Amino acid sequence: MGAMPEGRKCVTCIGHRVSESNRKSLGKCSRMLKRLLTDSKLQQVFLDEVTCKANQLYARLISVNGRPLSEEELDRLQTCPDPPKKLKPGDYWYDKLAGYWGKVGEKPCQIISHNMNIRGAMTEHASNGDTDIFINCQEITKTQLMMLKEFGKGD
Template sequence: MPEGRKCISCIGFRIDDSKRDSLGRCSRMLKRLLTDMEVKRVMGSEISCPSNQLPPNLVYVNDEPLNQVALALLQSCPNPPKKLRPGRYWYDKASGYWGKEGQKPCDIITAQLNSIGGQLQRNASNGNTNILINRREITREEVWMLKIKMVHTKKRARKMSLVDSQSSNRLG
């Protein structure tokens, strides 16, 4: 089983991305049919098979497609994004905030991965508060979280710098 649990006619083709979560997870039926050693070998080949890997050209970060080196760096960093799938994402290199394009942050990953993606856009998270953090306009939910953390914001435009998701500096 060079590519894991694939049937013979599917060998060499990419897996369905909706089934990516079950990649490398053994079913109860397979555990009953095979020995523990065989199950480990099949699951290992399923995970490491090149045709089962996420294609880098289908992952966009800050409006730029990733290459194989950038995808490998992103997946092997100390705190990688959870459940990375093909799609469009934004990444704040200074703070490590990560999210789907047009949505609020969904994860905090390793910061300072400078070779990942392009320049962060102001409208990356579709914010509408006129408050900028690291040149990205934040969402109302983020303003609410900042208020809970006791970072006061005013109605006029405010610019902030967030570094490593821990400290903040006011710029304007």
Template sequence: MRRAVLRLVLVTGLLAGPAAVLCGTGIFVNGAELKPETVQALQQVYPTTVAPGRYWYDALSGAWGVEGQPIAGQLMPGLNLGGTLKAEASRGDSGVFINGRQIQRGEKAYLEMLCQTPVRPARYWIMANGIGGYEGLPASFNLAQCPGLAQGGGGGRSSSRTWCEGSHCTTTSVLGYISTSR
């Protein structure tokens, strides 16, 4: 009887503690652990291994990062990953909230440099393409048109730019920058 109950607990994931780690992925997004099938689907779309850890994800913009840290990259928006994005997800202290997450001072400074204008403390919404506005109001800006972004070859503004030096690549976009090694 005890074995049957233990097997039921392990299979259903109801046990918290060391035994639960055997069944879980160890990958938490916005406080909720991802299911193995969700991790597999992510790894099919993004051919990289997702390391166990704690992450935040902004479903409106696609921005993501490690809990307590600023933006680390951008995925497709609208993915059903984890729980609800929390204001303190990246331990921001700037007074600027984007899609509910308070950004860090460095992220605010990056946006000010990119757009060459001060970003006042307020609550904003921003979509993956850089279009955004104040919470509850219609769109009032487009980060893809900020003067700090590189010009595209066709005369219009590009929303991202990538350059590589040896095995190290850096991508800048409307939501931040990403450094990777090949």
């Protein structure tokens, strides 16, 4: 089968970025490859596929607080102690003080490392809040308000 320095790519595709529609299958095995390759070779192919530079997300495809990330910011984001899970190209908001992370117009989907040096100011309607209560310059959602009340910080 030969060397597969970037995983399952044809010879003409090596060095080019992976299609975003194929990104979800990176590192996942097909039945055909299971039949053709040994377990150790499969592990090496998928490790190469997931870690090679050409298959990584491009920073400019990810926008945080209204600004595209730089390569350094993307690296900082992916290597922090609590990085965003399943990061995909798109527009996100990040509350630097609390560590809340979410897609623009949606409630926070997780809490990541706080106080990361990512430029861009969060807008007050980043999470599409609907409570008229502002924390860290952002209108919070009803879910966030319920969490605060649960922990004795609301009302």
